[in-house]
Amino acid sequence: MANEDLHRFCHAIPKVELHCHLLGTVRHATFKDLAQAANAPLSDEELDAFYIRGEKPVGVLKALRTLDAFMVRTPDDLHRIAYEYLEDAAAHNVRYAEFFWNPTGTVHKSGMRYDFAQDALVRAIRDAHTDHGIIGRLVPAIDREASPDAALEMIGWITQHRRDEVIGIGIDYSEIDRPPEMFAQAYAAARAVGLKTTAHAGEFGMPWTNVRTAVEMLKVDRIDHGYTIIDAPDYAKQCAEAGIVFTVVPTNSYYLRTLPPERWALDHPIRKMPGLGLRIHPNTDDPALHHVTPTGAWQKMVEDFGFSIADLRGFMLNGLASAWIDESTRTRWRTEFLRDFDSCRQRESRDF
Template sequence: MKTRSLTQFYQDIPKLDLHYHLLGGVKLSTMQALANKYQVPLSEEDAKSYYRQYQIPGAKRKGGIEALTFLYRIMREPVDYQTVVMEVAEAAKASGLRYIETFWNPSDSAISYDILHPALVEAADLAEQTFGVIIRYIPSINRETSPEIAVEMIEEVIQHPHPYVLGVGIDYKEQNAPVENFWKTYRLAELNGLKKTAHCSEFGLHWRNVETGIELIGCDRIDHGYSIVDNPELMHKYALSGVPFTVIPSNTYFLMQWPNNTEWQQKQPIRMMAKAGLNIIPCTDDWYIHDTDSANCYRVMVEELGFDLDAIRQMIENSIDAAWVSEQQKLTWKKEWLAEFDHLRAQLIEEPMIDASLYTPYQKLSQ
């Protein structure tokens, strides 16, 4: 008997999130508690201004980067980070999320890496034991600081190696800090066996930032990368190469660019990336800051951006392939999780109705 609703399906299917900022998982109540703990002034109005779900049209608005900057300032003890990791894992389990690779910025933290790193490892172990959610870490460059600070950061990471620390990333405002400024940090990371990813062409910036991230820096993945649609030839090249692009269906820039929902649906570059055959991987970015979760991420991909469930299954397989885990682990997850996806799909009361005007087929290209 078929009894499963689409809402339940989005929640239950096994999912991975390879583009998620750890402090983006701080609840409003947790932010307020941390501010109170360290006696940092924070009115309820100011706190809510960081969170999309509480923002009032026309009111003063703060974005995700401002939220992360504030949180790094008020998280002053390892236990603060451990609390957040556990809250993230609990929310992940409720959303059907099994595996997370999460960014955090060591150079922004008030706690030295040698002290905070073991606490994060301990929290990841406890999260897996308690909730069955695997959390791994990607120390990330704050590109609004100097390349020299970034080098100092990666040298600290290299001095304290651990299998839970998988690679290096770069985030924050890209406009005046292209990824090539930080080539030395990436070179050191590569020489020490770390993977590489980078936020590129996130805010409508030029496609050459993606090209630089792949061709010059040698990134294993690209985070965002939407402006690649402005260069069809290069987009086709990367579709053939299979380089993964972690895309965010709740991306703030595009929601602000096209506040009319219908226009946003039609113009969202994720759909064009899929049609070109790019290896796209839906991710959440910041759960509480963006008022989303992993289940909602996949709901948007289907109900707002027009993908069918075959495409969703392919994207989950893409996520497994792009995860920075062993090949044996990937094979195990593909066998178990994709079979689970098929089983859950077979229980659906009905498949989603795809609007032909929105429908975006996805075809995985090969050379």
């Protein structure tokens, strides 16, 4: 399949997005607008540097912290960011998106009340559905660089101000020296009020045992990243048998920084995970900062990691299997997604 044919195909196929951070979706122009409105102490050169994606990318987490600390100041700011993300995703035929938001940063750094912020994000979800047909769902994420008490505080906010569009929790920011077990109490509290759960684990080269802890102690429904699971084939087999889906990111910065450019695509854990029986699903993570779109993420699975069109079909089904939707919707979407995927395949990839 020629590159342009593959691009058209990956653009046209129906998608769900399950691993995307709201503040990593901010358009460059929007970032500048927010900085100007907030009179942020950031030069144009510093701002532009967040959007430079070199051979060894850095600065994604710093960009997210900068937004919380200096730029996101009103509910309307959050509405704009979320609406623009969903608008952009819908343009790539993402039909359903679960996206992460860090309330601890919003409340304690941006100085915004949780309920005001949540209402703005829910309004954005509803507006984007009306305007673009995409269904969005909000996943508040524990700030693992904050304290376990802050995580419990977040669960309390969610419980007190429960909305239908808020369906589960995650955990994000740097995993280094912040193992999953630190937040077991918050995860138990989330499960007790009926929230779904996922967790970043096995990212940043952190040990595979963090994946095991997330599965067995936090009792998550799925794993975000999870790459170091390849270091434990026996446990990977258990995860495969349990049907746990790993939401992977083809543009993950850690491996771009640590693997030689000529070996990156060959040695990346994503390439090895399905061979261990693991169910994976590709996502954008921080699309604006990673210079990737949903189309591009799926295209990279073929171009960089050598997966086939048939593999993409399976990845699509993995996403539907692990999406936090009711079973009747899952069954209906499975039929619709398979029909549309196969139609795209017939139209764009007759030689495959």
